[in-house]
Amino acid sequence: MKTTVYNIGVEATIDVIGGKWKPIILCHLKHDTKRTSELKRLMPKITQKMLTQQLRELELDGVVNRTVYEQVPPKVEYSLSTYGESLAPVLELLCLWGEIHVQQRVDIYHEDILLENKELS
Structure with a gap:
């Protein structure tokens, strides 16, 4: 069995929840149990293949x-x-x-940013 070495605790955290989709999946599951189709609807930009892969990895890590x-x-x-x-x-x-970051970018840099789903907070 290969030994994994982390230099700092956040590396272990990122190893489990890192990436573009895992934190979003976890935020949705934090609110309620979801079927795959519900998660896909909440995250229209994720492919079915990627969603399935991310859910499997989260399950293997014991998080889901x-x-x-x-x-x-x-x-x-x-x-x-x-x-x-x-x-x-x-x-x-x-x-x-x-949410604070988005508001700061809007207020300071006058960027056109919309936070569509406030349920995630």
């Missing part, structure tokens, strides 16, 4: 639970695991910082 219901058609739901729920304060701060 995947529940399969034996029915026709099959139903699969994703939720934060108890371990994943421990990320809630981190996700809240990331969302808040992003």
Whole structure:
């Protein structure tokens, strides 16, 4: 088994939740259990392949639970695991910082930025 070495704790965090899509997925799951189709609708720019890949990685890291219901058609739901729920304060701060950052760019640089989904905060 290969040894992983981190120089600082944030490296381990980024290893699990880093990237463009994982924090967004986690923010959506922080609010409620979601089906794959619901997540896709909330994140229209993500491909189905990428969404599936990111959910699998989060599941392997123990951050997300995947529940399969034996029915026709099959139903699969994703939720934060108890371990994943421990990320809630981190996700809240990331969302808040992003909202402040957007407002600062609008106020100071007069950029045309729209924060469409305030549910993430």
